[in-house]
Amino acid sequence: MSEQLRTEVRSWLENNVPAGWREAMTGCDQDAFVAAQRDWFFKLVEAGYATPHWPERWPGGGRSLAEQKIIYEEVARADAPRLILYFVALYHAACTLMECGSADQQQRFLPGILKGDVWCQGFSEPNAGSDLASLRTRAERRGDVYVINGQKTWSTMAQYADRCLLLARTSSDGRPQAGITYFLMDMRSKGVSVRPISQITGDDEFAEIFLDDVEIPVEDRVGEEGQGWAVAQATLASERGLTLVELTQRMRHSLGRIGEVMRARGCADDPVLRAAFGRLIPQVHAACALADGYLQKRISGEEVVGDASIVKLYYARTLREFVRLGQQISGLDGQTMEEFTRGGSQETGNWAVDFMNSYNWSIAGGSDEIQRNIIAERMLQMPREPRDWRWQKGA
Amino acid sequence: MSELLTELTDSTRSVLDSLGPGTAEETIWTQVVDLGWLLAGVPESLDGLGLGPAAVCVIQQELGRSLSAARYPAATLVIDALVAAGESPLLERLPLLLTEALATAPLVPPDIEISDDGRLSGTVRAVWSVDRASDILVWTNSDVLLVPTSAGALKARPTWDETRRLFDITFTDVNIDSGWRLAQGAAAETLVCRIETLRDFLLAADAIGGATAALESTVNYLTERKQFGRPLALFQALKHRCADLKAHIAAAEALFADTLNQAESGFGQPQAALLAREAKLLATAAYTEAAEEAVQLHGGIGMTAEHPCHLYLKRAQLNEHLGRRRVSDELELATCQFS
Structure with a gap:
């Protein structure tokens, strides 16, 4: 069974890894990279190799961890491009939704991921890196929305993201972890601005996100208020090695x-x-x-x-x-x-x-x-x- | 690790723990023989346990952990070679070897040669307890022999590692009896490859066991020892060094398990010998690192003869040189990538 999958993936990769992608991606600008990532993503989605870790009801889903490993080994062996732009969407966002999201949230967001929605992660802050639990971005409940103010950083490909997995503080009482709440934020919301960070390589793979009175509907909160830390653990555990x-x-x-x-x-x-x-x-x-x-x-x-x-x-x-x-x-x-x-x-x-x-x-x-x-x-x-x-x- | 191997680890460890550290070689050897540890790798068809090299290595890992004086690797190499050589008159001696194991083998390649008229000359260095053995396994590229130790001249080889008793044995123009021959020509080449593969895996196992014990001792010491009004283990500078050791030992263990698994189907093939060499290189490096850090992190007490720290250090440093040819392992591994 597993050897059959290996052969299948191997031959698919032989026929589908874009010829000369390495040369094309050398010295190209980031927009060209994003376009190439998109094409590669849709090829993988169509073949079912982008979502082996999703449940069986999804195309390509229902693969065991051992089978997922085979797919990854073959991707590495074929020296295929890494799916960097969609990693947060396919793993962090999808697994968080499946484990902790409501049925409504799953229905609203999972299909979009397969259609190419890019997600980014809004966890780290300038003063909350290794000590993530000390994060200070505030979320204040006002009627049917939360109003967010603060700053996120090191968010990979945020400048291309449609949505963001956001951690914000709803309370300052008790342990720092206890006041954190988890949101799914639309990156096009009013008050969101993104500034790419120029890196030592000359690239700008990650960005800062500034949040200025951004409104997030209550239905886009994952889990209850104050449970964000536990939800974030599910996010971080999603790629499972x-x-x-x-x-x-x-x-x-x-x-x-x-x-x-x-x-x-x-x-x-x-x-x-x-x-x-x-x-x-x-x-x-x-x-x-x-x-x-x-x-x-x-x-x-x-x-x-x-x-x-x-x-x-x-x-x-x-x-x-x-x-x-x-x-x-x-x-x-x-x-x-x-x-x-x-x-x-x-x-x-x-x-x-x-x-x-x-x-x-x-x-x-x-x-x-x-x-x-x-x-x-x-x-x-x-x-x-x-x-x-x-x-x-x-x- | 399979359930069987885990059980073997536990039972071996409990025997060694009950004997305690520094047990005399002959006391522990009686246990090794009586408990059937020599049977672990022998096929069931020859009344062994048929557990393969993995089980033999598990036992050595525990022996290494307890800094044991038992010449288990040396005896195991002889037994395995006898079995692997197949139908030879020497196979008749297997039952006696399994119950008394009065044969030994060197842990470095023997510096010997055989003249055209069949005479054996040269020195086999660093042989474990050869003074208590009736026979010694020696080899060249084209011959594998089991030679009576009485044919050679023994010389004690005092080494800093006092947990193992090593000797050199020199042969001068010794007439080879045809009954000593285990393999010749191509068969010898395969057998030598097998001997060296098993030897390197055993050395790696010894190193992993010793490194684990050295780290455990260090962590315990740092946890108990207080300075500046707090346990030393609270200092991150020291914790991080222990964490690095843990990671290096875990990497050596992972490589060891993986290479042994890959090699098991082809012991005797050059590829298997290369895998074993890699495992040994990383494991012995992790052992010296763990032992060196153990002495440093134990402070003054690590410099005393009373504390076992120095035993790990000396055994680890000797291990780096066992199983080694004239060319460094690193260079040979690199060379293989170029060919």
Whole structure:
């Protein structure tokens, strides 16, 4: 059964991955990237490969986690474009709606996702990053609407989004988590303004969202007031380790690139570079094995808190070493500013940009430091630091 | 891990825990033999348990965890080679090996050669408890032999790792008896590959067991030890180092399980040997890292002979050099990517 699916996906990808997409996406502007993502999205939706994790009543849905893994492995193997623009819609928004949304919300929003609605995430704020629960964007109930005021940041592709998964504070009493409420916000609402953030790579993949007296109808609240934190956990758990299966597999397939560059640049016999390459190989394979093992644990229900942190931390560290080696083997030429490729693996071969982008994985989605806290406190049972603190300069 | 292997882990651990740390080699060896641990990898057709290399590695992981003196890897390599060689007159000796296991094997490639007229010369280094063995497994690229230890000259090899007793054994122009031969030619090549694959997986298992124990000891110490009026474990700088160790050990474990799973169907193929090498490289690196950090994070107490920290450190550092050829593993792995 699973081998049949693998063959099926593989042959579909052979016939459908846009030829020369990598070249087309190198040096293109973001609008061209968005257009290409759209085309690829509709192809995947039509084939049923965009929604294997959706329930069976949806086209392509009802696939087991093991089957979803096969699809991701094949996508990585085929070096197909990553569906970056629709990730929040297909996973975060859809899974949140299915797990926590009302029947009415599901009916209103899920079909739109398959028709290409882009969603973004409005969780982080300038003063609420790792400490997300301290978020300050206010939501005030006025009759049938909530009025939102505040600012969100690091929202991937928000400038192209139709809707936003928004966390806002409805109360300041009790634990900070207890006052948070979850909303589905229309990005075209009056008072929403988006400003792309210029990144160190020259790209602007994420944006700030300013919210100025934005009105959200009560029926677009997910769960009850004050339950937003629990709903957000469902959002963040939605991709269930599949992304890291895909990324680690892509990384494994990219090992060949290192060899190619070393040959092309005539440094294949440099013993220092070779040794670094040799050290990297088992690490890349271990990252794959970790991601794989994690998904197996999810399938068998043996997952424990901290497992996911280990996979993410190890992947982020290994990726950093990978792209660092990429820079080392490309020497001075690697420092030349060159057009970068959008929507591919994290190891595109434009190593300087790959290196800069590798911080996405050590900072976003829970920084390495947060993962280390989770591993130390939840797995190794080491104590949390005290919450109260005093500090005097020079003391 | 399958339920069976989990049970094996638990039962092995409880035996070793009840014996306690620093148990003398012969005491623990009696247990290894009596409890049938040597039978784990032997096929059922030969009255073994038929649990394969995974079970053998599970046992070694626990032995490594307890810093055990038991020469289990050495004995297992001989038993496995005898079984894998198939119908040879030497197979008759299997039952005795399984009950007494008076044979050993080196954990590094033997520096020996066989002359055209069939004479064995050279030194086999770092052999575990060869003074208590009647026979030693040795190999070249084209021959695998089980040689009586009386044919060689023994020399103790004092190593910093005092948990294992190592010797060098030197053969000088020894006339090879045809009854010693386990395999020759292409069959020997396959068998050598198999021996080295199993050896590297066993070394990886030992390293994972030891690294896990070193980290556990460190976390316990940091949790109990108080300075500045609080447990050291409260300091994030120290917690994060432990978290990194945990992640590195978990990665080594994941790679170990995955490579063993891939290799199991083809022990004896060069691909399997390469997989084992990767597993060993990452696991021994995680072990030295965990052991080095253990000494540092235990502070002064980690520098004392009384505390077991230094035993992990020394065993970990020796492990890095066992199973290693003249060329570094890293370079060989890279070379394979180029060919």
